[in-house]
Amino acid sequence: MIDFSILVAVFFTLCVYSFLYKESPFWRIAEQTFIGLALGYTTILAIKNIIDVAWIPISTGKNYWFIGSIILGLMLYTRFIRKYSWISRWPMAVLIGIGTGVAMRTVIEAQIVRQISATFISLMADTAQKTFNNICIVIMVVTSLFYFTFTGAPGKVSGKIRTIGRYTLMLTFGATFGYTVLTRMTLLIGRFTFLWSLGARYYLLVIGIIMLLALALKEKIEKLVQGKHSSLSF
Amino acid sequence: MSEFLRRDIPLLITAFLTLFMLAEYFIDLPILGKLGGDIRSWGVVISAFVLPIGIVTLVRNNVTIIRRREKNWPYYLWSLIIMFTMIITGLIGDLGKHPVFIWLYNNIFTHLSSTMYSILAFFITTASARAFRARNVDAALVLISGVFVILTVAPIGEVIWPGIPVIGNWFLDIPNMAGMRGIIIGVGLGVLALGIRTILGYEKGIVMGEKER
Amino acid sequence: MEKYVVWKDHRWIYLLLIVVVSIPILSPIGLPVPISKSTMMSFDLIEKLPKGSKVLVSSVLAGGNWPDLGPPETALVQHLFRRGVKIVFIGFADETPTITETTLLPRINKYGARYGEDYVNLGFLAGGESAMAAFANDIRKVVTVDFVLKKPIAEIPIMKDIYKCSDFDLVIHIGMAEDPIRQYFTPFRVPLIVGVYGMMGPHYIPYLEAGQLSGMVIGLRGAAEYEYLLGFKGEGLMGSDSLSMTHLLVALFCILGNVYYFITKTKRKGDKR
Numbered sequence: 001m002i003d004f005s006i007l008v009a010v011f012f013t014l015c016v017y018s019f020l021y022k023e024s025p026f027w028r029i030a031e032q033t034f035i036g037l038a039l040g041y042t043t044i045l046a047i048k049n050i051i052d053v054a055w056i057p058i059s060t061g062k063n064y065w066f067i068g069s070i071i072l073g074l075m076l077y078t079r080f081i082r083k084y085s086w087i088s089r090w091p092m093a094v095l096i097g098i099g100t101g102v103a104m105r106t107v108i109e110a111q112i113v114r115q116i117s118a119t120f121i122s123l124m125a126d127t128a129q130k131t132f133n134n135i136c137i138v139i140m141v142v143t144s145l146f147y148f149t150f151t152g153a154p155g156k157v158s159g160k161i162r163t164i165g166r167y168t169l170m171l172t173f174g175a176t177f178g179y180t181v182l183t184r185m186t187l188l189i190g191r192f193t194f195l196w197s198l199g200a201r202y203y204l205l206v207i208g209i210i211m212l213l214a215l216a217l218k219e220k221i222e223k224l225v226q227g228k229h230s231s232l233s234f
Numbered sequence: 235m236s237e238f239l240r241r242d243i244p245l246l247i248t249a250f251l252t253l254f255m256l257a258e259y260f261i262d263l264p265i266l267g268k269l270g271g272d273i274r275s276w277g278v279v280i281s282a283f284v285l286p287i288g289i290v291t292l293v294r295n296n297v298t299i300i301r302r303r304e305k306n307w308p309y310y311l312w313s314l315i316i317m318f319t320m321i322i323t324g325l326i327g328d329l330g331k332h333p334v335f336i337w338l339y340n341n342i343f344t345h346l347s348s349t350m351y352s353i354l355a356f357f358i359t360t361a362s363a364r365a366f367r368a369r370n371v372d373a374a375l376v377l378i379s380g381v382f383v384i385l386t387v388a389p390i391g392e393v394i395w396p397g398i399p400v401i402g403n404w405f406l407d408i409p410n411m412a413g414m415r416g417i418i419i420g421v422g423l424g425v426l427a428l429g430i431r432t433i434l435g436y437e438k439g440i441v442m443g444e445k446e447r
Numbered sequence: 448m449e450k451y452v453v454w455k456d457h458r459w460i461y462l463l464l465i466v467v468v469s470i471p472i473l474s475p476i477g478l479p480v481p482i483s484k485s486t487m488m489s490f491d492l493i494e495k496l497p498k499g500s501k502v503l504v505s506s507v508l509a510g511g512n513w514p515d516l517g518p519p520e521t522a523l524v525q526h527l528f529r530r531g532v533k534i535v536f537i538g539f540a541d542e543t544p545t546i547t548e549t550t551l552l553p554r555i556n557k558y559g560a561r562y563g564e565d566y567v568n569l570g571f572l573a574g575g576e577s578a579m580a581a582f583a584n585d586i587r588k589v590v591t592v593d594f595v596l597k598k599p600i601a602e603i604p605i606m607k608d609i610y611k612c613s614d615f616d617l618v619i620h621i622g623m624a625e626d627p628i629r630q631y632f633t634p635f636r637v638p639l640i641v642g643v644y645g646m647m648g649p650h651y652i653p654y655l656e657a658g659q660l661s662g663m664v665i666g667l668r669g670a671a672e673y674e675y676l677l678g679f680k681g682e683g684l685m686g687s688d689s690l691s692m693t694h695l696l697v698a699l700f701c702i703l704g705n706v707y708y709f710i711t712k713t714k715r716k717g718d719k720r
Contacts, residue, residue, distance in 0.1 A: 259634070267584075270584070271581065271584055271585040271588045272588070274577060274578075274580055274581030274584065274588075274589070275581055275588050275589050277574050277577045277578070277581065278572050278573055278574045278577070278578045278581055278589050280574075281573040281574035281575070281577070281578065282573040282574075284573070285541070285573060330545070336549070339510075339542075339545065340549060343510060344510030344511075344513070344542075344546070344550075345510075347509070347510040347511035348510055348511055348513060348514060350511065351511050351512070352514070355464065355693075356460070356461050356464060358697070359460055359461075359464050359693075359696065359697055359700065360457045360460050360461075362697045362700045362701045362704065363460055363700035363701075363703075363704050364457070364704065366701050366704060366705075367704065367705060367708050368705050368708075377701060377705065380701065381698050381701050381702065383649075384694050384697055384698045384701075385694065385695070385698050387645075387668055387690075387694060388668075388690055388691040388693075388694035388695060389478045389479060389480050389481065389668075389671075389687055389690070389691050390478055390691035390692070390694070390695055391691075391694075392479070392481055393478060393479075399481065406649060406652060407652065410649045410652065411652045411653050411656060414649060414650055414652060414653050415653040418653055418654075
């Protein structure tokens with residue numbers, strides 16, 4: 001018995017992967033389906049959020065002030081009417097003001113003070129390796145900060161300090177690259193675990209073969225109708 | 235009056251709310267705490283209104299393409315059909331609980347979104363083979379640190395040579411940690427600077443867009 | 448030599464990657480999984496939680512990031528249920544509450560935990576860090592009903608005595624770590640464990656070293672380590688063999704690509720002379 005859900009899931013997965021061979025109608029179907037579904041889903045969740053956070057307190061009489069937030073939210077849509085698009089700046093200003101204030105108030109401790117104080121470590125530790133590591137940490141933190149802050153400062157000494165800072169950052173980016181590979185491969189493994197699962201592998205083989213044949217046939221058809229202009233060209 | 239409403243009021247709102255949020259955190263007054271909570275709740279509601287803006291943009295763009303019968307117009311029509319199907323089924327009955335809505339989400343949307351992101355794995359592999367070259371000292375350092383960390387992350391690294399995770403973890407715990415700390419402090423200072431510029435009204439572009447900047 | 452260079456046509460690379468990722472899935476190898484310090488710290492902290500402690504699980508889990516964030520959250524939440532603690536779920540991405548109910552919780556052994564009494568799903572809040580700040584400071588102001596039963600918060604047994612972030616004994620955030628450090632840890636000093644995307648792991652090591660994070664589970668690798676400690680086979684352990692082979696492939700490409708580059712560079716220099 002055909003499991004339509006798995007068939008559809010495998011079909012759309014392979015549609016996306018068809019892009020690796022070349023751009024095709026399958027890829028375009030997948031792309032536009034994704035855009036449509038993403039926006040539709042996001043809208044429903046947004047409506048739900050508005051009802052839960054604002055409408056329920058208003059309708060139950062707990063807090064009528066939320067009417068103001070709904071009005072401000074609706075003002076955002078004036079951006080589509082050229083004459084009144086300036087009205088949408090007011091709710092944007094509210095969002096930016098709140099966001100900036102909320103980020104600023106804890107950034108001093110979280111990202112500056114705590115990080116600087118964590119750099120104040122003993123340069124004479126218990127073991128030789130720990131001593132070496134601590135010295136490296138202090139030098140590398142200071143030089144990489146120097147590299148950011150004094151980008152154009154002249155002089156031989158400052159040049160050398162910036163060079164050490166730059167080398168430190170290169171090692172940092174290498175480590176980031178290593179973990180970026182982890183993230184990308186994780187997503188791929190997740191997909192192939194699904195495709196090769198017992199429920200999906202037969203659909204994978206059948207749909208995969210049909211798609212490959214369809215793509216090969218499409219190339220032949222395109223060569224035959226070459227030269228004709230059509231807005232329906234695939 | 236027109237300029238006051240269009241430019242000055244948004245800047246004043248931004249500056250006032252930023253200062254209010256700071257005051258609420260650093261000054262221990264119950265009234266500030268209560269008002270601050272209300273204002274943040276308003277922010278949650280307004281943010282929810284931002285999400286569907288994409289629909290209006292998509293509908294406008296796609297209808298234009300469909301009306302003019304531009305290249306690939308049937309795909310844009312399909313995009314609108316599937317979007318409205320999702321919205322209508324989501325609105326029927328209990329919000330977001332219709333079987334068709336849930337089916338579309340579970341069997342198409344989640345698979346599509348995972349697959350879209352997973353395709354990057356192929357590109358990063360191609361990049362490592364064709365683009366990642368140690369042309370100078372900087373690139374060589376990135377390459378050495380990258381290769382050791384890649385093999386440290388993979389359990390097979392320790393099987394190949396026990397020294398790989400030792401060196402890889404050293405790269406992570408010392409130079410990476412130090413460089414990242416420098417970046418974090420730099421970013422923190424940047425957030426502060428941007429916040430102060432916002433309070434003083436210098437960051438017009440944030441509220442009003444690129445033209446005004 | 449040119450004709451043996453597989454990366455001249457990138458589609459051969461794609462095919463090789465597909466083969467390398469598929470083989471361990473179809474025929475697992477069973478490589479050992481060494482445990483990292485950050486995962487061990489997370490495990491030890493949860494293991495020490497007394498039964499009945501209140502834990503907030505805050506997340507940005509979605510369909511697109513499930514392979515990266517899903518396994519760490521599954522492992523952490525499984526551990527929480529095993530410890531018999533009370534769990535409050537909140538999402539800051541629109542898909543999070545749905546995916547929590549339809550994908551995450553069905554995979555977990557809840558050890559008899561009951562919805563409303565032992566765990567609750569508070570739904571989703573739009574607004575990112577601002578929403579997180581609003582939630583952390585006054586939960587009942589931004590969340591009026593739960594996601595599953597649509598019951599008012601005040602009537603849900605688990606939410607009795609929970610009004611803000613400081614009422615929790617532990618916070619676990621799945622997603623990026625800066626926002627919870629700023630909005631959960633810094634103002635309220637609640638212990639914070641994060642489950643992060645693989646590529647963000649190195650970014651948050653300074654926070655771990657500075658004591659702002661009490662633990663960190665990094666992507667699929669971290670999930671594999673956690674599952675090994677818990678003694679159950681989830682997506683982390685199932686994917687770790689493929690992880691090894693694909694990483695080995697990328698590392699080999701980096702090395703071989705540069706060997707090829709230096710050989711052809713020397714050859715080009717020799718030809719010029």
